[in-house]
Every structure is written in C-alpha cells, then in structure tokens.
Amino acid sequence: MADTRDIYDVTIIGGGPVGLFAAFYAGMRGMRTKIVDSLDELGGQLIAVYPEKYIYDVAGFPKILAKDYVAGAVEQGLSTGAVTALGEEVRALERFEDERLFRLVTNKAEHWTRTVIICAGVGAFEPKxxxxxxxxxxxxxxxxxxxxxxxxxxxxxxxxxxxxxxxxxxxxxxxxxxxxxxxxxxxxxxxxxxxxxxxxxxxxxxxxxxxxxxxxxxxxxxxxxxxxxxxxxxxxxxxxxxxxxxxGFSGRLGPLAEWGLEIERNSIVVDPITMETNIPGVFGAGDIVTYPAKFKLIATGVAEAVSAVNHAMVYIDPSARLDPGHSTNIMEKKARAAAAAASAEE
Ligand SMILES: Cc1cc2nc3c(=O)[nH]c(=O)nc-3n(C[C@H](O)[C@H](O)[C@H](O)COP(=O)(O)OP(=O)(O)OC[C@H]3O[C@@H](n4cnc5c(N)ncnc54)[C@H](O)[C@@H]3O)c2cc1C
Structure with a gap:
C-alpha cells in the first residue's frame, strides 16, 4: 500500500521568534519545514504579551517595537519555504524508532516528521x-x-x-x-x-x-x-x-511534560552543543530549554536555533555538513543548483 504520510524533515513546535528563525535556517539548509503553533498568529510572546513594547537588545536594531520585530521575523521565517499549521496545540509526540520518524498529534491533525525542534517558549504562560x-x-x-x-x-x-x-x-x-x-x-x-x-x-x-x-x-x-x-x-x-x-510570568509545560523528555524546573534539558534533548532526533531552542548558564533572551534563542537545525540536519543525513558556512554561500549555492536544474529541463 502506498505511504500516504506527508513527511517533513523538521517540524518546529512554536512559532515565536526562535521557532521562526529555526524555520528560516532549516529552509536555507534545504530542509522541508513546518511550524505548528497553538496560537492563531505567529510571533509567540512578542505578539501575545507585549506587541507595543520596545525591544532594545536584539542585534541590528537599537530599538524596535515587538510587533515590528515580529513582522520581520515572520517574513524571514517563511521566506525559505516553511509551511505553518496555526491554531494547533501539539498534544502528543510519538517516536517510531525503526523508521526514524515522529508523529505529532495536535487537537486538529497529525504531522509526520524526521526531526522535531521544540521552540515552545514557556509553554502555556500565565502572568503572575x-x-x-x-x-x-x-x-x-x-x-x-x-x-x-x-x-x-x-x-x-x-x-x-x-x-x-x-x-x-x-x-x-x-x-x-x-x-x-x-x-x-x-x-x-x-x-x-x-x-x-x-x-x-x-x-x-x-x-x-x-x-x-x-x-x-x-x-x-x-x-x-x-x-x-x-x-x-x-x-x-x-x-x-x-x-x-x-x-513576571509562570510557565506551564502542559502536554510536553508527558513526552518522556528530561525536565528540570519547567524547562527541557538539552545538550548545550547540539541542542538535542534526551530523545534522539528531538531538539530544542529558546525559552523552553535549559543548560548551565542559559539566558532567556531572543538573541540567545536564535543562536540556539542555528545549532539545533544544523544538528537536526546531520541527524537526518550523517554525511551532511554540520557547518554550512555563511548565508551568502548557501543562498548562492541554492541559486546555482536551481539554475542548473532549470537549464537541464530546457
Ligand atoms: C513582558 C516581556 C518582555 C520581554 N522583553 C524582552 C526583551 O526586551 N528582549 C529579549 O530578548 N527578550 C524579552 N523577553 C523574552 C522573550 O520574549 C523570549 O525570550 C522569547 O519570546 C522566546 O522566544 P521563543 O520563540 O523561545 O518562545 P515564545 O515567544 O514563548 O513562543 C513560543 C510559542 O510556542 C507555542 N507553543 C507552546 N506550546 C505549544 C504546543 N504544545 N503546541 C503548539 N504550540 C505551542 C506558543 O503558543 C508560542 O507561540 C520578554 C518577555 C516578556 C514576557
């Protein structure tokens, strides 16, 4: 029987600033990418909690409104081909070890994926x-x-x-x-x-x-x-x-707490080098993860997203390069490959 499962290379749980950057970067690496978020809108805490507040500590912007930062993050996040499934809370994560696949079950659908990057922020957050x-x-x-x-x-x-x-x-x-x-x-x-x-x-x-x-x-x-x-x-x-x-805000992990992940004080423990959790193929980045000397900031979260994506890439294809180089190299290589494919078709 034909396999009808629509399998993605990476599924990112959470479309906040970190998940969006992970999506951009994964797309840049040629990975088939999906973002799933329980909210109807991308942007995470920045849109849900403080859209009108200025942010002073993201690189490249001396001062920027959170909603304006999100507008750029969404444009960049979706620019390399990621698709979104919004208004869907991921409730279960199942691992199919033989096939090296995961099934994510939400309140509306199921999503098949080779790797998962959890960028779920503070989970379901509540103000104190x-x-x-x-x-x-x-x-x-x-x-x-x-x-x-x-x-x-x-x-x-x-x-x-x-x-x-x-x-x-x-x-x-x-x-x-x-x-x-x-x-x-x-x-x-x-x-x-x-x-x-x-x-x-x-x-x-x-x-x-x-x-x-x-x-x-x-x-x-x-x-x-x-x-x-x-x-x-x-x-x-x-x-x-x-x-x-x-x-302040208090986070609640919600369904994530039931997935067999190593949890420490409401956060998911990851290897600070690979950003991998204790479940092979499941990575994390942003506010949801913890390791020694972790800073809960957008600036650090997006850097973690780069590590998570690069290691997810190597998890899928051990012969892939861990470090793809600068974005210019990658984009130029992609453009050359697309041009070569187009001329081969002619
Ligand atoms: C009031 C306030 C001001 C801040 N000011 C700054 C600042 O000036 N500078 C700075 O660097 N940082 C600031 N921060 C921190 C910053 O907002 C976080 O570091 C950042 O949002 C983390 O991004 P993230 O993508 O990891 O998570 P989030 O932005 O929290 O996004 C996580 C997303 O995951 C989704 N999600 C969670 N669980 C599930 C699930 N099971 N299924 C599907 N989706 C799920 C959520 O709906 C959410 O959209 C501030 C935070 C607050 C609360």
Whole structure:
C-alpha cells in the first residue's frame, strides 16, 4: 500500500521568534519545514504579551517595537519555504524508532516528521497576579497584565507595578505619552543597567524599594491606587486610570511534560552543543530549554536555533555538513543548483 504520510524533515513546535528563525535556517539548509503553533498568529510572546513594547537588545536594531520585530521575523521565517499549521496545540509526540520518524498529534491533525525542534517558549504562560484588594475586580477596567495597544494610556495617569525589564521598558515607553507614570516596586530594579539609568533620568516617579500596592479603588473604572512603604508603613494614594502589572510570568509545560523528555524546573534539558534533548532526533531552542548558564533572551534563542537545525540536519543525513558556512554561500549555492536544474529541463 502506498505511504500516504506527508513527511517533513523538521517540524518546529512554536512559532515565536526562535521557532521562526529555526524555520528560516532549516529552509536555507534545504530542509522541508513546518511550524505548528497553538496560537492563531505567529510571533509567540512578542505578539501575545507585549506587541507595543520596545525591544532594545536584539542585534541590528537599537530599538524596535515587538510587533515590528515580529513582522520581520515572520517574513524571514517563511521566506525559505516553511509551511505553518496555526491554531494547533501539539498534544502528543510519538517516536517510531525503526523508521526514524515522529508523529505529532495536535487537537486538529497529525504531522509526520524526521526531526522535531521544540521552540515552545514557556509553554502555556500565565502572568503572575497581584492579589491586593480590588485588583481582580478592575482587571480589564484599568488593570492590565497584557498590553495590546498604547492609545489607551495617552494622557492618563499610569501606575506600573514591578521592577524587571518589562516594567522598566513599559515605563520608558509610556513616559512620553502618558500624563504621568509611576513605578511601584518592592525591591531593587532587576532590569538592564542602561534601562534603569534611563528610567532614573526620566520624569517617571519611582517608589522603590519596599513599596507595595495595598488596594485599588474606582467606580466603573480604576481611579486610584493605594500603596505603602513596607518598613515604615507610610501610606500614599495616587490617581490612576490605568495600571500595568508586570511582576513576571509562570510557565506551564502542559502536554510536553508527558513526552518522556528530561525536565528540570519547567524547562527541557538539552545538550548545550547540539541542542538535542534526551530523545534522539528531538531538539530544542529558546525559552523552553535549559543548560548551565542559559539566558532567556531572543538573541540567545536564535543562536540556539542555528545549532539545533544544523544538528537536526546531520541527524537526518550523517554525511551532511554540520557547518554550512555563511548565508551568502548557501543562498548562492541554492541559486546555482536551481539554475542548473532549470537549464537541464530546457
Ligand atoms: C513582558 C516581556 C518582555 C520581554 N522583553 C524582552 C526583551 O526586551 N528582549 C529579549 O530578548 N527578550 C524579552 N523577553 C523574552 C522573550 O520574549 C523570549 O525570550 C522569547 O519570546 C522566546 O522566544 P521563543 O520563540 O523561545 O518562545 P515564545 O515567544 O514563548 O513562543 C513560543 C510559542 O510556542 C507555542 N507553543 C507552546 N506550546 C505549544 C504546543 N504544545 N503546541 C503548539 N504550540 C505551542 C506558543 O503558543 C508560542 O507561540 C520578554 C518577555 C516578556 C514576557
């Protein structure tokens, strides 16, 4: 009986910045490539969580909005032939050792592939919630964990809770457009040093360390934020029509936890040289993986994607070159091969 399975060389689970770069690179290496993502849109956390936030630490862009970065990443990611299956959560991974194949089962379909690169970010991610009275009540009515558009903050009094990169970047992004921006944080800032210096030099009002939100109040919409100094007990009340809570995210591996992968603290353990997991033929890159001294950044994730793709290539064809050289060499070689094929057909 004919084999009706449509087998790809590599299937990438997750179409965030890392999965997109993996797709571009795999296509450049001539691999038949598919991206599967549970969301309906490509871009991962950048689109789902912070499309309007500036990113300052990706190579080549001194400052770029996350949604603009994603537009480029999608164009590049799909430029070498990758296909996408969106709105599909991968629920099961089955390995057929004899055939050196994998079957990925989603909520909608099954996908056959020779290798898998898991770029699933933090899995299903949830913002950490602030439990102070009133906060849950005003979620969606002034209280935000996700920010989809900036216009709602124009000429408003905005309070930002938190002291990591996200909180600091939001404060710097909103300062020029909001009426006032106040940051409330209970500890020292954990953001990049330059961002903290910019924040301290800005007009943003800073209450840290040892400041915590006590409660929020309003009628139909948020109106004021009450907070205090946790050591002295000194209380403050400030007007606020909008509040962004950026105190971190917690990841949940979800179905990935059941696939026999070695897991350490909600992340998949990989060999830092090959990016291979404990399952041969299954690789990982980006926020989902861990190894000693791992940094959860776009810049490091895309570098991991290159290693994962190159090693996946050699896994499929041990005679393939691990290091294909620069993109110019590869693209020129591909163009020459295409031209030769075209003239042979004539
Ligand atoms: C608020 C905030 C600000 C940040 N700012 C910066 C910054 O300025 N600079 C920087 O370098 N980094 C920043 N980061 C971190 C950066 O966003 C991550 O490092 C990056 O998104 C990781 O990319 P990724 O492709 O590995 O994962 P993600 O972007 O998380 O994408 C993973 C994708 O996998 C999909 N997925 C998960 N599980 C499944 C499944 N079972 N089936 C199908 N699809 C699945 C998800 O839907 C998602 O689309 C920030 C993060 C946050 C939360």
């Amino acid at each position: 919630r602030l439990t102070a009275p009133g906060v849950a009540e005003f979620e969606g009515r002034g209280v935000h964990y996700f920010v989809r558009g900036l216009d709602q903050f124009r000429d408003k009094d905005v309070v930002i809770v938190g002291g990591g990169d996200s909180a600091v970047d939001w404060a710097l992004t909103l300062e020029p457009m909001a009426r006032s921006v106040t940051v409330i944080h209970r500890s020292k800032f954990r953001a990049h040093e330059k961002s903290v210096r910019d924040l301290e030099a800005s007009s943003v009002k800073l209450h840290y360390p040892f400041y915590e939100v006590l409660e929020v109040r309003g009628n139909h919409h948020l109106e004021e934020v009450h907070f205090h100094h946790t050591r002295t007990g000194e209380r403050h009340v400030i007007p606020a029509q909008e509040m962004i809570i950026a105190i």
